[in-house]
Amino acid sequence: MEKSFLTFESRFECGNLRKAIQVRQFEYDLILSPDINTVSNLQWFYFRVANVESGVDYRFNIINCEKPGSQYTSGMQPLLFSVREALEGRPYWIRAGTRVNYYRNHFNRLSVGKSSADGATYYTATFQIRFPHTGDVCYLAYHYPYTYTRLLTDIARWQEQANGSHSDPVYFRVQSLTTSVLENPVPVLTITSARTNEESRQQASPDSVTTAKPQYRPYIFLTARVHSGEANSSWVIQGLLDHLLSDHPSAVQARQQFIFKIVPMLNPDGVICGNHRCSMAGKDLNRRWSNPSLFNHPTIYHTKKLLHLLHACDRSPFIFIDFHGHSRMKNIFLYGCSPFESWKNPDTDNPTYRGPGLGEDPSYRHLASILDEIAPAFAKRSCLYVVNKSKETTARVAVWREFGVVRSYTIEASYCGVTRFAGQPADSNSSDKTAPFVDGHQMNPFHLKSFGAQLIDAFIRLPSHTDRLAIRDLMTNVPDAPAQFILEGGPEFTGEPSDISFAQPPLCSSLHSRPGSPSIDSACSLPSTISPGSSAHSLSSHSSLSARLSRSTSSRSSISLTDG
Structure with missing residues (x-):
């Protein structure tokens, strides 16, 4: 007798689904896993469904969401990836789902x-899916998932792109x-122009702020x-790097003008394990910048420390941006810092x-005006x-206060979509939380x-005139440090840790499985045929990283992965 129920799986990179309960023939209540070492931060989901029938409207109810508001009420749809469609030449994630609420x-x-006497309850995200096959x-x-594996793959591709033929050496x-x-x-x-002093001078226009000495670039x-x-923040970074390494x-x-x-x-651990917000310490790393712990928050x-090194060399960044995603507003926008809009007075x-x-x-x-x-x-x-x-x-x-960066921003990209496009004027009377959704404009x-x-x-x-003077001031009022020190971060970053290179299969075995999950190897494995998270890549270490990596990783066969 054939199974009359769906089968679910989430024990792969970035996956998150704790439990599925069949409540009717074609309806399932779903429970998400909280971030590891927490009981909260329930929003991100990513799971596999098998034994589906076409022509059937399956309803999925995610019943332990936390946020009081969601763009699901304003037109946002979940994402669907079909292995059958991928095998037929259409390996794309698509927006799917009807009757979303x-x-x-x-x-x-x-x-x-915290006291739970206020009667706080969960929220339900519900939608219908009709599977194609x-x-x-x-x-x-x-x-749209963007995995740690995909990042390493992209880095290998960017390295090849940078090593290619360029009118301006990278x-x-x-x-x-x-x-x-x-x-x-x-x-x-680290990315900038590799031009020699004389080449940079010849290329620079009379009005350019490009400096002939790379170590002096802001x-x-x-x-x-x-x-x-x-x-979504990773997709923005991918597009930025693809463009930055091009010959446009x-x-x-930009490469001749700045060092990036x-x-x-x-938070690679959180990405791998399918967390929504926190690290393995169960903490929001974006609330740890004032006094990060070497052991609990090593990435921050x-x-x-790298920012402190630049600041100590009088090389604090001209611009600092931390990229995020936003679940309750549309569009892309930024947050900056004004002393006249501060809680301190x-x-x-x-x-x-x-x-x-x-x-x-x-x-x-100025940046917001230009982007607008x-x-x-x-x-x-x-x-x-x-x-x-x-x-x-x-x-x-923290970067604004401690390192003197006037242009310190958070850039937020909506999970949903936009309320304006080129040629469509912004409606100043509408709220970004409630503005009518423009059909077809999901990002x-x-x-x-x-x-x-x-x-x-x-x-x-x-x-502009003001910022140009600021850049020139940054160029002229710096110590005459060696180029390698400025570009590579100084002595503490030239040996330990060492460079990353790419020669071996991808390694994820340091992934900690959730309670009740199978072994580590199976928890981080991805589908053996087609998986929508990333592309096949390789990773190896050398020098001082090799010992640490040998303790934390083990070989895994190459995986064929496709992403839309």
């Missing part, structure tokens, strides 16, 4: 360390900033994926405040510059990657 249910929320194997996800270096709690290497990328420091479920004139100018330091995944600790302990009666340095507002002009998905009207007390320990505010990786490329264009447009 989000509402408060009657299940009491589990609370630790009988007997198909499909994946459902909250957003300096591209990948290093391991540190290892995570589960001993996964955390890559940091820094742009970018981080992403501190919250593991915010995969804006990319060439990029930490593309601050070492990222901050007066707020003088920051680089933006000019002094009594002198106001503030307004240059931090050139990026269709960006909404300046959604940008805020408030510094709340609760945000003092976030990257944006996908193409839109997110396009925004990453548009950011590069914005960076080179930033130097």
Whole structure:
């Protein structure tokens, strides 16, 4: 007798589903796993469904969501990946689902360390899915997955791209900033132009701020994926790097004008294990920037150490951006820091405040204005510059205060979509939380990657008269440090940790399985035929990293992976 029920699986990289309960013939209640070492942060889901029938409307109810609001009530749909479609040449994630809704249910929320006497309950995200093929194997996800495996694959591709033929030679270096709690290497990328002094002088226009000495170029420091479920931030970084390493004139100018330091995944453990927000320590890493622990928050600790090194060399970044995803608002927008919108009154302990009666340095507002002009998905009207007390320990505010970075931002990309596109005027009377959804304008990786490329264009447009003087000041008022010290981070980053190279199969065996899960190897394995998380890649270590990696990883056969 054939099975009359669906089968579920989530024990693969980024997967999250704890339990499925069949409540009717074609309806299932689903329970998500909380972030490891917590009882909360229930939002990200990613699981496999098998034994499906076509022509049937299956209803899925995720009954332990936490947030009181969701874009599921404003037109957002979950993501569907069909293995059958992939085998037939269409390996794409698609928005799918009808009768999508989000509402408060009657299940009491589990609370630790807080009173639950207020009767707080969970919320239900519900949707119907009609699968395209009988007997198909499909994946459902909250957003387009971007795995740690995919990041390593992309890094190998970026290395090849940088090594290719370029009109402007590219300096591209990948290093391991540190290892995570589960001993996964955390890559940091350094990108700039590799032109010689004389070549740079010949290429620079009379009005250009390009410097002939690479070690004097100002820094742009970018981080992403501190919250593991915010995969949209990784797609923005991918698009930014694809463009930055190209021969496009804006990319060439950006490389000649700046040094880019990029930490593309601050929370690889959370990404691998399917967490939504926290690290293995059960903590929100974006609330640990004031005093990160070397042992519990090593990725934040070492990222901050690198920023401290630059600051000690009088090379604090010209721009710092931490990329995030937003679940309750549309569009892409940013948060900055204004001393006149701060919880402190007066707020003088920051680089933006000019002094009594002198106001503030307004240059931090320029980026939003430029992006509003050139990026269709960006909404300046959604940008805020408030510094709340609760945000003092976030990257944006800590970097602003401690390292004197006037242009310190958080950039948020909606999981859902946009309320305006080029040629469509913004409705100043509508709220981004309730504005009518524009049909067909749900964002996908193409839109997110396009925004990453548009950011590069914005960076080179930033130097208005005021910002141009700031850049030139950064160039001239720096110690005459060796180029290698400035580019590579100084002595503490030239030996330990060592560079990342790519020669062996992907390794994920440091993934800790959830309670009740099978062994580590099976928990981190991906489907043997086609899996939608990333592409096949290889990883190996050498020098001082090899010993640590040999303890934390074991060989695994190469996996064929496809992503849309």
